[in-house]
Amino acid sequence: MMAMKSTRIVKEIKDRGFKITPQRQLVAEALEGNKTHPTVEDLYKEVAKIAPTISVATIYKTLNELVEIGAIQRLDVGDRKAHFDPDTTPHNHFVCLRCGTIYDIPETGKVNEIPELPDFKVLRSQTIYYGYCKKCKG
Amino acid sequence: MMAMKSTRIVKEIKDRGFKITPQRQLVAEALEGNKTHPTVEDLYKEVAKIAPTISVATIYKTLNELVEIGAIQRLDVGDRKAHFDPDTTPHNHFVCLRCGTIYDIPETGKVNEIPELPDFKVLRSQTIYYGYCKKCKG
């Protein structure tokens, strides 16, 4: 039996009636508070340190569940890999075109305002800025 | 020899010193003024009607070139397929979560404003709205 830290994500898994398995626990812990916007591979490597027999398929399944229940969000920045963000509150992202790092950008109020679009029911929005970060623009 | 319509995209290909081949001409024509945000497959099918021997690899190569020279833009909306948009002027997109249709949303001024981010050199931004379109929200 492993130590069962009860994180926010773990709680959301429970609330939705999913079982807390060691695998889900580890994926949840790897994501909780994680600001690096990891890919599936990143998370797989991270979790595999502790549970070396876990399979990538389980990571994919778990992540898809977490996205479906709204515990985390998927982030597509154009590198053809899914990134995952445990922060589901309104905020934006900056992607460095040179090093690929994804930074959180606090919402400005203006940008995150959802305009009234007569023919659409808008549920959420997502703004991505592209450019060069401090490390790379020099 | 085919009819060589000189579209904006064709012009940008020329200006960059690339040759205007029948394949590039057809991909350019398929994109010019296209508001449907087609995928590679969409474009392949479209172009293959006229040039049945064209290969998907050529479509990919052409599209990547066009994106690199800034003649068109790549659009990632979360369905794990690249979409392409010949409109490179500032505007946003709405993605219907039910039918997957991508709609153009005119810029509001507010949303497309790029905030001053001290540690970043912002080159462009991209806002995507998610929800249900008129056809699907009923």
Place this chain on the structure above:
DNA sequence: ATCTCTGCAAAAAATTTGCACAAGG
């Protein structure tokens, strides 16, 4: 001739699926 571009096929990368078995109520 030379340089570029295309088509084919193979490879690579990312993600999903099917199924037998394990785990836990």
Place this chain on the structure above:
DNA sequence: CCTTGTGCAAATTTTTTGCAGAGAT
């Protein structure tokens, strides 16, 4: 037991790459 979840492997899907030959100056 019965349901749910895992791991493995295979299958799918999307995209890239290598190379020989075609085409255009």
